[in-house]
Amino acid sequence: MVQYIYLTMEVWMRRCLILLAAGILILAACSGRATPTSNVPTVAPSPTPVPTAAPVATCQAVPPFFDSLHPVNVPPITGADWARGPADAPITLVEYSDFQCPACAGTEPLVQLLLEAYGDRIRLIYRHFPLTSIHDKAQIAAEAAEAAGAQGKFWEMHTLLFERQQEWAYLPADQAPQALANFARELGLDVDRFTRDLEEHTFQPKVMKQYQDAVAMGLTGTPSFILNGRLVSNQGFLPTLIDEILARSTRYDPPTMQVDPARRYTATVRTPGGDIGIDLYPDRAPVAVNTFVFLARQGWYDHNSIFRLDASLVLQSGDPTGFAFRNPGFQCSAEVGGLSFEEPGVVGLFGPSPNSSNGKFFITLAPLPDLNGRYTAVGKVVRGLDILQRIPEQASGEILLPSLEIEHIRIEEQ
The missing domain is CATH 2.40.100.10 (Cyclophilin-like)
Structure with a gap:
């Protein structure tokens, strides 16, 4: 009976991933890219x-x-990176993203389900790629996530910024800091310290370094995903590719x-x-x-x-x-x-x-x-x-x- 329940949950999770990924395949990214067909x-x-x-x-x-994907020279993962999942996981997924990008917010449920479905077999690394030419608040949002991270709440702020993107992404630029400070207050952060980090641009160098790394790798839009060192052209293929890597022994x-x-x-x-x-x-x-x-x-x-x-x-x-x-x-x-x-x-x-x-x-x-x-x-x-x-x-x-x-x-x- 335990085995039957396990298989049923596996099938259920797989179908949820199929539904999400199928939708992601037709979701426009924050820069145009072609979608492969079968x-x-x-x-x-x-x-x-x-x-x-x-x-x-x-x-x-x-x-x-997976072997047909383009390999990229990803900067090494360090202690400064925001990571979820064990360091020895067989799957490493590096995400270069923009908190103001609608496609990034739309992809977030798939990412969360991947983490849930694969558990300790996957490690997610989140890095900033603020497309400031089209998203006027992408930079300050990235710095806000870093400021929250300095107080131990990066992932909580990450979730708020995506889930409630509509509340802040379209505000006048001068109102964005207050909206972000309200998020910090909801998370129980030291709001004065958080606001000071935004005003002084404490984390601007880190955000800009990751942006420059993304440009140097030839990334052209957000979200961009690098799976075990290879660039995934469309995030809708992630479940297939991850399954393929984990199932190498069944080839x-x-x-x-x-x-x-x-x-x-x-x-x-x-x-x-x-x-x-x-x-x-x-x-x-x-x-x-x-x-x-x-x-x-x-x-x-x-x-x-x-x-x-x-x-x-x-x-x-x-x-x-x-x-x-x-x-x-x-x-x-x-x-x-x-x-x-x-x-x-x-x-x-x-x-x-x-x-x-x-x-x-x-x-x-x-x-x-x-x-x-x-x-x-x-x-x-x-x-x-x-x-x-x-x-x-x-x-x-x-x-x-x-x-x-x-x-x-x-x-x-x-």
Whole structure:
């Protein structure tokens, strides 16, 4: 029972992170930056003919998503930094932020949930990057946080500045010191000392040094996050990247052939809404079926969420992080000649491009012939299709429904 509760909380936390991160992906930062996109099956404008024979597929090792990020030379962490989490945590997240930046305030719930979700496995370092050219009170707010920190209340002031940003960020500049002093009073600080530190700009050198460091690293906006020495272009990817780093031990080499094309294989997908039975076709797509069987037996699909749902068309899963960016350590070329997507319930694999697959899968909820020749079909739902077809009706845009979890996939060979 204890283990069941633990897994349930893990899944709940993961889904909360998915919701927040999905929103963060489209949240504009305090300077414009492009958002990466993933390749997931979509309906083409016109159908492509199904090849008469599937090509021989091959698999190759691929690096983690994290390894594609740009490394930056981050100034060393010192005792002068504001840190949360143990120094020996496997994850170090350095945040360069601006208290007056709306995107920074909007990202704060995600940061707090990351700290809660990963506990002693993550360490957060907060550094100042006041964009004074567009935020006239960013500098004094940063100094206010430092002044509160000098009295042992940095993180409390940090929280107030973000949570109540609307109360001070748009005031006339000459009224900001009084608003900040009111915050200090709420926190029980020595207000006279706090006000004197602001008037004398006691902590201006520290704030400006961190600003200059950010500029020297080439940071262009806030919030900017550096994860284990690599710059994260969009904070919405943080849960995926952190999971990937922590799960390095679960990356796999391309699997050897484990299935016999002459034998019959079935997959039973266990969900809270009931079991779904799938007949796999190793004679039509042996490499793709082998990938699916291997990952299912390794537990790769256990407690996966459905990370994309196009009502009445298709649902997608197969990434333990709940996004479409993590890979298991390998990807395979496509085998598109064996099966078509002419009817509901066809199971296909996909990857970073239409002619590849890396274990993520989709199930059609309607005939989708436009996918023919573009993605590898590995099997067909023979039991429980009604469970899947009810999900769009139940979901109504809500990703947290229990029916959207894949608890386990059992493979049987006959």
